[in-house]
Amino acid sequence: xxxxxxxxxxxxxxxxxxxxxxxxxxxxxxxxxxxxxxxxxxxxxxxxxxxxxxxxxxxxxxxxxxxxxxxxxxxxxxxxxxxxxxxxxxxxxxxxxxxxxxxxxxxxxxxxxxxxxxxxxxxxxxxxxxxxxxxxxxxxxxxxxxxxxxxxxxxxxxxxxxxxxxxxxxxxxxxxxxxxxxxxxxxxxxxxxxxxxxxxxxxxxxxxxxxxxxxxxxxxxxxxxxxxxxxxxxxxxxxxxxxxxxxxxxxxxxxxxxxxxxxxxxxxxxxxx
Amino acid sequence: xxxxxxxxxxxxxxxxxxxxxxxxxxxxxxxxxxxxxxxxxxxxxxxxxxxxxxxxxxxxxxxxxxxxxxxxxxxxxxxxxxxxxxxxxxxxxxxxxxxxxxxxxxxxxxxxxxxxxxxxxxxxxxxxxxxxxxxxxxxxxxxxxxxxxxxxxxxxxxxxxxxxxxxxxxxxxxxxxxxxxxxxxxxxxxxxxxxxxxxxxxxxxxxxxxxxxxxxxxxxxxxxxxxxxxxxxxxxxxxxxxxxxxxxxxxxxxxxxxxxxxxxxxxxxxxxxxxxxxxxxxxxxxxxxxxxxxxxxxxxxxxxxxxxxxxxxxxxxxxxxxxxxxxxxxxxxxxxxxxxxxxxxxxxxxxxxxxxxxxxxxxxxxxxxxxxxx
Numbered sequence: 001x002x003x004x005x006x007x008x009x010x011x012x013x014x015x016x017x018x019x020x021x022x023x024x025x026x027x028x029x030x031x032x033x034x035x036x037x038x039x040x041x042x043x044x045x046x047x048x049x050x051x052x053x054x055x056x057x058x059x060x061x062x063x064x065x066x067x068x069x070x071x072x073x074x075x076x077x078x079x080x081x082x083x084x085x086x087x088x089x090x091x092x093x094x095x096x097x098x099x100x101x102x103x104x105x106x107x108x109x110x111x112x113x114x115x116x117x118x119x120x121x122x123x124x125x126x127x128x129x130x131x132x133x134x135x136x137x138x139x140x141x142x143x144x145x146x147x148x149x150x151x152x153x154x155x156x157x158x159x160x161x162x163x164x165x166x167x168x169x170x171x172x173x174x175x176x177x178x179x180x181x182x183x184x185x186x187x188x189x190x191x192x193x194x195x196x197x198x199x200x201x202x203x204x205x206x207x208x209x210x211x212x213x214x215x216x217x218x219x220x221x222x223x224x225x226x227x228x229x230x231x232x233x234x235x236x237x238x239x240x241x242x243x244x245x246x247x248x249x250x251x252x253x254x255x256x257x258x259x260x261x262x263x264x265x266x267x268x269x270x271x272x273x
Numbered sequence: 274x275x276x277x278x279x280x281x282x283x284x285x286x287x288x289x290x291x292x293x294x295x296x297x298x299x300x301x302x303x304x305x306x307x308x309x310x311x312x313x314x315x316x317x318x319x320x321x322x323x324x325x326x327x328x329x330x331x332x333x334x335x336x337x338x339x340x341x342x343x344x345x346x347x348x349x350x351x352x353x354x355x356x357x358x359x360x361x362x363x364x365x366x367x368x369x370x371x372x373x374x375x376x377x378x379x380x381x382x383x384x385x386x387x388x389x390x391x392x393x394x395x396x397x398x399x400x401x402x403x404x405x406x407x408x409x410x411x412x413x414x415x416x417x418x419x420x421x422x423x424x425x426x427x428x429x430x431x432x433x434x435x436x437x438x439x440x441x442x443x444x445x446x447x448x449x450x451x452x453x454x455x456x457x458x459x460x461x462x463x464x465x466x467x468x469x470x471x472x473x474x475x476x477x478x479x480x481x482x483x484x485x486x487x488x489x490x491x492x493x494x495x496x497x498x499x500x501x502x503x504x505x506x507x508x509x510x511x512x513x514x515x516x517x518x519x520x521x522x523x524x525x526x527x528x529x530x531x532x533x534x535x536x537x538x539x540x541x542x543x544x545x546x547x548x549x550x551x552x553x554x555x556x557x558x559x560x561x562x563x564x565x566x567x568x569x570x571x572x573x574x575x576x577x578x579x580x581x582x583x584x585x586x587x588x589x590x591x592x593x594x595x596x597x598x599x600x601x602x603x604x605x606x607x608x609x610x611x612x613x614x615x616x617x618x619x620x621x622x623x624x625x626x627x628x629x630x631x632x633x634x635x636x637x638x639x640x641x642x643x644x645x646x647x
Contacts, residue, residue: 018571019472019530025479044571065468067571068597089471108475179599 006123009037012055016041016048016071017063017087022108026061026087029115036119043067045074046177057082059103059122064088069179073170077177083126085118169197171204178204182221186235187257188213190228198255223270225249225263233270277333278433288328295422296321312371312404320363324419327355328426335430339438348431352424359419364408371404449620453551469526469560470495476530491529498522502553510646513580513588514546516555520578523556527563534573535563541580548588550643551621557614558592558639565637566594586645593638611639 013036015023023041030036039055042048044067052060062084064071071088075081086105103125104118169180186198194205195213214224224230231249238250239259247259249267259267278284296317303313331351340347473495480488501519517539524537559578567574577593611628618627622644631638 018568019476020532021476021479021530022472024483025475028479028482046571065568067569068599089468089475108471109478110475111478 006035006127008034011036011059011123012039012057013037013059013061014040014042014048014051014055014057015061016043016045016051016066016074017061018043018066019063022063022087025109026115029112030119032112032116033119045069045071048074049077049177052078052082058126060084061087064090069170069177077170077172083122085122169206171197171206173204180204182218182232183234185222185232186251186253186255187229187231188222198253220270223263223267225257225259225267227260229257229259229263231257233267236271239264239267276437277336278430279329279332288325292321292325295324306407308404308407315371316367319366320359320415320419323359323362324422327359327423331355331423331426332430332433335427335434339431339434345431348424348427352420352427356416356420356423359423360412360416363415364412368405368408445620445623449617452620453617472530473526480529487529491526494522494526494529498526509551510549511552512546513541513548513550516550516552517541517578517580520555520559523559524576527567531567535567536573536575538575538577539580540578542582545580545582545588548582548643548645550588551617554614554617554641554643555590555592558590558611558641561611562592562594562637562639565596570595570597583642587642588645589640589642591638591640593636595635596637598635614641 011033013030015026015038017023017026020043023043027038027041030038036059039057040051042051046068048060048062051057060082062071062075064086065088066074069077071086075084083103085103087108087110088105089108103122106114106118167182169182169185171178171180180197180199184199184201186200188210189196189198190210191205193207195208195210197204197206210224210228210230213222213230217230221234222230222232231251235251235253236249237252240248240250242248242258245261247264249257249259251257279288299317299321300313303316304310308316473491477488477491477495480491498519501522521537521539524535528535528537555578559576562576566576572595574595577591579591579593581589583589611630615625615628618641619625627642627644629640631640
């Protein structure tokens, strides 16, 4: 009943879930799809990232609530995320926000019909895009699959605003994953396409925009004081005047952060001055 | 703590008005006895101010010390004593002040007249009065009036504060009942439902194909757990043994979900088994331990529950879980997610010190102490 033109084992999938029984049921349902080959099973996000980078799967079955880093945080760290089908016990309201972005999501417990629908939807979508995989390898144009990549990044934007996300930032530094609690952040600085996160233990780069952080970080804790700077107000020790209309914020670490005229107004409002 | 009545504007206004009325009454009374206007006003103002200060003092201090029911007669002594002090103070202030001033001037003006002046009060000015004498003759009446005023204030204060305390107690009891019910319902909906319940059902779904016997067993466990959860809403306190059995049920389900990763150790001394505690107090604590010990780490995890009896008739329960300091850090004070338990304990026992947390390397310990009802 599946497409005959897809050779067996040609689609690579990875299962990421911390519960062995939850992976077992996906494995069992996937037996009906000889073209999909499970190349690895992972029990947390760290293993997941490693497996994705080594094996370049086409499809992920991903749980959201997992040890160390959750499913969304894991996806953020993957450079070219594959298509994702979420398998989660997250309640329906929480997941509804992501509905439009993900390939699909399966609410646990799910039955075979629901699972088939999700997988077939993805297979159809994939084969509808004209001869993608073959063309891509031949012509080496990397933008051949806009749908999954766009969808995934839009998904992450939404996910970052869920309450579960707002108490830490996950970054990758030299192949290692680092979890930064928000309290540890001194300030954020724009750096070309990246944002540099200054913390107790040095600075880290994250591939996001300033406005992304301005929108997702807790506004009672972080203030955008300047086009290129967001600072953690609990780190402020002093605000000095500096040139006309602008100020300098001195942090506990000794760092000096510029404050624009508009930024000064915002800062005063948050500090209750 | 109850608020002092005089700290509210309305009562303060009433208090001041009363004071003014008394002062005016006393002035007119003294004028009737033939005292000069100046003397009458000074006398009235000084003695009434002292009474007012004393009443304010009583009303304010009763919020810190309220005599118990069987010691209400203390109020009598306090009032008698304070009235005496007021009178002595009146004498000490008024007699030197008015004797030298008015009395002296008057005797100077009409020599020979009125040194032995009696209080006829018929003709003001003609019968001059030695104020010192007047005071010592009138002290009994003054004492009576002051005692009545002070006594009234004491009784009113006692009534006020006991009503206030009673109301506060009732409010707290109501809050405790409402909150525990809310907590149970909330837990059932929010904490249990999305993660625990659906993940458990998913595990059952996975087991049905390959290991139907085990699936059936897990359905049984989950049903028992849910039944216990529903039943406990109505009961009040439960024996520790029952609560621990319930806990074990919960942990068994988690063990099916996480297989070899979770092991648990429940230690309970024989003598503790019969002790009682509020229902559903331990399960959220252990759930919290699981959340940070198991859900947030990838290693094998041992969660320990240790119940024992401690001096002063408490049952003390320690729940210990390992945690990963890299991914989650316990907040200071109440630790990870225990504020609702803290709040519930406060509402039940009016004590903030029954829940404690403790970090030792990578071990997080939650300690809860439940006072035993005698």
